[in-house]
Amino acid sequence: MAFHRGQKVEIFHKSEDESWEEHMDQLVGRHGIITDPDTTKNDPDALIEVSVEGKGTHRFPQDCLRLLAD
Amino acid sequence: MPVTTCPVSQSITQLDETLNSSRLKNPKSRRMVEELRRLLNDIAWGRAGEEHLAFVQSLSQALIDEGPDAAGKAIGTTLQSVLRDHREVFLSHIKTHNCLTGDCVRLVPAPCQMACPAGIDVPTYVNLIGRGQDAEAVEVIRRDNPFPWVCGLICTRPCEFMCVRGRIDQPISIKFLKAFAAERAVSDRRYRNPAQAPDRGRRVAVIGAGPGGMTAAYYLALQGYKVTVFEALPVAGGMMMLGIPRYRLPREVIDREAAMLEDLGVEFRFKTRYGRDVTWEGLKSEGFQAIFLAIGAHESLKLYIPGEDDFPQVIEAVDFLRRVALGDHRVPGKRAVIVGGGNVAIDAARTCLRLGSEEVIIAYRRTRVEMPADVEELDQAEEEGILLSFLTMPKAILGRDDQLTGLLCLRAEMIRKEGSDRLSPVAVEGSEFLIEADTVISAIGQRIGLECLDDLKNLKWSRRQTIQANPVTLETSIPGVFAGGDAVTGPATVVEAIGAGKRAAGAIDRYLSGIPQPKMPPVPVRRGRVDWLEVPAGTKMTLRRPEMPLLNLERRRITFQQVELGYSENAVREEARRCLRCDICLRCGKCVEVCRDLMGIDALQFGFLNFDHPALTDFRLTAERCILCGACAANCPNQALRIIDRGGERLLSYCGTIVNREKLEHCRECDAVLGPLRYLEFLLKRTQGVSPILTDRTLCQACARKQTARAQVEIQPA
Numbered sequence: 001m002a003f004h005r006g007q008k009v010e011i012f013h014k015s016e017d018e019s020w021e022e023h024m025d026q027l028v029g030r031h032g033i034i035t036d037p038d039t040t041k042n043d044p045d046a047l048i049e050v051s052v053e054g055k056g057t058h059r060f061p062q063d064c065l066r067l068l069a070d
Numbered sequence: 071m072p073v074t075t076c077p078v079s080q081s082i083t084q085l086d087e088t089l090n091s092s093r094l095k096n097p098k099s100r101r102m103v104e105e106l107r108r109l110l111n112d113i114a115w116g117r118a119g120e121e122h123l124a125f126v127q128s129l130s131q132a133l134i135d136e137g138p139d140a141a142g143k144a145i146g147t148t149l150q151s152v153l154r155d156h157r158e159v160f161l162s163h164i165k166t167h168n169c170l171t172g173d174c175v176r177l178v179p180a181p182c183q184m185a186c187p188a189g190i191d192v193p194t195y196v197n198l199i200g201r202g203q204d205a206e207a208v209e210v211i212r213r214d215n216p217f218p219w220v221c222g223l224i225c226t227r228p229c230e231f232m233c234v235r236g237r238i239d240q241p242i243s244i245k246f247l248k249a250f251a252a253e254r255a256v257s258d259r260r261y262r263n264p265a266q267a268p269d270r271g272r273r274v275a276v277i278g279a280g281p282g283g284m285t286a287a288y289y290l291a292l293q294g295y296k297v298t299v300f301e302a303l304p305v306a307g308g309m310m311m312l313g314i315p316r317y318r319l320p321r322e323v324i325d326r327e328a329a330m331l332e333d334l335g336v337e338f339r340f341k342t343r344y345g346r347d348v349t350w351e352g353l354k355s356e357g358f359q360a361i362f363l364a365i366g367a368h369e370s371l372k373l374y375i376p377g378e379d380d381f382p383q384v385i386e387a388v389d390f391l392r393r394v395a396l397g398d399h400r401v402p403g404k405r406a407v408i409v410g411g412g413n414v415a416i417d418a419a420r421t422c423l424r425l426g427s428e429e430v431i432i433a434y435r436r437t438r439v440e441m442p443a444d445v446e447e448l449d450q451a452e453e454e455g456i457l458l459s460f461l462t463m464p465k466a467i468l469g470r471d472d473q474l475t476g477l478l479c480l481r482a483e484m485i486r487k488e489g490s491d492r493l494s495p496v497a498v499e500g501s502e503f504l505i506e507a508d509t510v511i512s513a514i515g516q517r518i519g520l521e522c523l524d525d526l527k528n529l530k531w532s533r534r535q536t537i538q539a540n541p542v543t544l545e546t547s548i549p550g551v552f553a554g555g556d557a558v559t560g561p562a563t564v565v566e567a568i569g570a571g572k573r574a575a576g577a578i579d580r581y582l583s584g585i586p587q588p589k590m591p592p593v594p595v596r597r598g599r600v601d602w603l604e605v606p607a608g609t610k611m612t613l614r615r616p617e618m619p620l621l622n623l624e625r626r627r628i629t630f631q632q633v634e635l636g637y638s639e640n641a642v643r644e645e646a647r648r649c650l651r652c653d654i655c656l657r658c659g660k661c662v663e664v665c666r667d668l669m670g671i672d673a674l675q676f677g678f679l680n681f682d683h684p685a686l687t688d689f690r691l692t693a694e695r696c697i698l699c700g701a702c703a704a705n706c707p708n709q710a711l712r713i714i715d716r717g718g719e720r721l722l723s724y725c726g727t728i729v730n731r732e733k734l735e736h737c738r739e740c741d742a743v744l745g746p747l748r749y750l751e752f753l754l755k756r757t758q759g760v761s762p763i764l765t766d767r768t769l770c771q772a773c774a775r776k777q778t779a780r781a782q783v784e785i786q787p788a
């Protein structure tokens with residue numbers, strides 16, 4: 001799944017990626033908007049920026065994100 | 071463990087329970103508990119000073135020591151225990167005017183502020199701009215971001231994606247408002263640095279004069295540290311200067327804002343490369359006690375195709391943009407092909423065009439839908455005449471006698487590979503075709519240059535080949551060495567680097583002061599609570615986000631003049647009036663529920679309250695059904711809705727938007743305010759069965775009683 005700026009996503013589970021931090025556990029289940037996808041080369045391994053509703057902006061590995069229908 | 075319920079709010083509830091029960095027998099204990107309630111309320115409302123906490127501490131101790139009441143002793147003990155376990159949360163409420171859990175409703179930051187990686191108090195500065203207080207707005211911004219002008223021009227604006235107004239029509243144009251205010255403040259000579267703390271006599275080294283490095287330098291200098299920034303290039307700005315072309319971000323803007331750091335005493339040592347000219351050991355011997363690595367990600371990824379290393383006309387986009395930024399304005403080639411689909415590819419293509427290339431083609435191996443570049447950038451590039459070749463995979467670079475002649479490509483098709491939910495480009499056999507060119511620019515990504523950090527033997531790296539740093543404190547595996555920005559995240563945004571620089575400054579200050587580091591990311595700080603701007607509902611709904619005027623196309627194709635020309639003053643002031651003030655309205659929806667379910671009126675069409683499924687919002691529709699009863703205002707936890715009697719009218723204001731207004735009726739006997747006619751009719755309808763005597767709606771209750779009493783006296787036999 002290639003993510004684009006402005007898409008709504010859900011952090012649907014924890015990621016096993018090394019970039020997943022303990023404080024991100026509380027964000028599982030929350031919804032947000034992609035604010036900075038990988039703007040270089042559509043790399044599925046790139047960390048992408050998501051603004052989570054009420055919880056600030058963070059970079060997540062893509063395997064913990066899923067798109068929400070509009 | 072993260073705190074999910076607010077200890078401040080919880081303590082207030084416990085004090086309330088104690089006060090409302092009959093357990094407090096002793097008047098002295100009751101007075102002390104009431105005083106504690108007031109102090110905690112101040113903390114929850116963001117109006118406490120640091121001395122509040124000491125008073126809470128001593129008063130709760132006094133309840134235990136002196137209070138003869140068992141209930142007083144119990145609540146005192148509870149409070150002491152809460153203060154012991156959650157002292158930082160109480161302090162954070164006092165210092166940041168923020169409540170992370172949202173329980174202290176007055177202190178919840180707006181979604182735009184929460185979204186900003188630098189944590190700028192957006193509603194405050196947008197409303198100051200709306201009032202024409204541009205310099206004051208810039209002061210608010212610069213408390214969290216030393217580069218308001220830069221960010222006003224090139225920020226990726228996460229704030230606008232979270233802007234609640236965007237659920238109604240278009241988000242507030244936050245970025246361009248910021249650019250306007252910064253430009254005004256500079257032009258009016260009112261762009262100033264905040265007050266600086268006294269010199270601490272301690273030195274910090276910052277490696278890299280990019281947005282992250284300079285931000286860390288700014289905040290450290292404000293805290294009284296002596297900061298030296300080491301930069302390999304001859305100019306400050308990092309990727310802002312080298313990676314972003316001048317038609318998007320003029321050099322003067324960066325120079326101006328970088329110069330503000332020099333005013334704070336920050337020393338810049340240009341043409342000084344870390345690893346070659348300076349090392350951590352050497353810096354320590356010079357007296358530096360901490361170092362912040364903000365070296366960015368300046369190395370290009372290679373195409374790895376035959377011919378790539380054989381022709382001098384194959385260049386890397388970052389090198390190309392750097393050369394142009396440093397003044398080399400030679401035409402790269404008449405026919406330029408740029409390989410890649412990201413923002414850097416677009417920047418390189420538009421730069422080639424401006425330097426005089428006659429044909430510029432972007433070759434991208436996927437389709438337009440997958441293209442990762444910003445849509446606005448892509449639109450502008452196409453307007454300027456850049457050609458796009460999709461589903462195009464480079465196979466080899468061809469040429470003869472040191473002269474490149476073209477890029478051999480394969481046609482691709484998008485295929486879903488087994489076990490993947492992504493479509494991947496796969497070359498079609500035998501589909502070779504040639505794009506004639508005399509320059510090929512590769513723009514397929516950047517990485518950080520690891521080699522310069524060879525002296526830091528114990529520095530740990532992530533599997534993405536970035537520096538491993540704690541995301542909260544930016545500490546690396548080496549004590550005293552901090553790292554942030556692209557070197558840690560990989561290529562990211564300017565505003566993220568600024569946020570990292572600010573975090574690093576805080577962490578370095580704690581490290582040098584011997585204070586424990588935080589476990590959670592910082593909370594954005596509320597910088598004020600500016601009064602809202604009053605706007606009629608009709609205006610609020612019909613005001614449109616202004617279009618950005620652009621430089622004419624001919625000039626865009628041949629010069630590096632700024633493409634976006636900026637808003638007019640009138641457009642800026644009007645745009646600020648569209649702001650919904652989400653720092654005040656928390657979108658809890660109580661108003662809608664009360665109006666619909668308890669009052670049975672359903673006047674509030676506030677569909678924007680729902681993040682996932684926003685429905686219709688029209689502030690104008692409120693006036694169709696609203697009876698101005700005030701139930702919504704009475705139930706609003708944050709006074710976002712207010713009933714105001716003014717000029718013979720009753721108004722319902724939603725964060726300054728006048729959603730309804732009606733003429734007030736007065737008692738014909740005593741002239742007391744009765745309320746608007748629709749409200750009186752509503753009351754009449756509701757009370758008809760209960761009190762048929764109240765049929766005269768032009769009398770207040772008191773006068774109606776008097777009249778009834780008189781009537782009864784008259785009909786009583788003497």
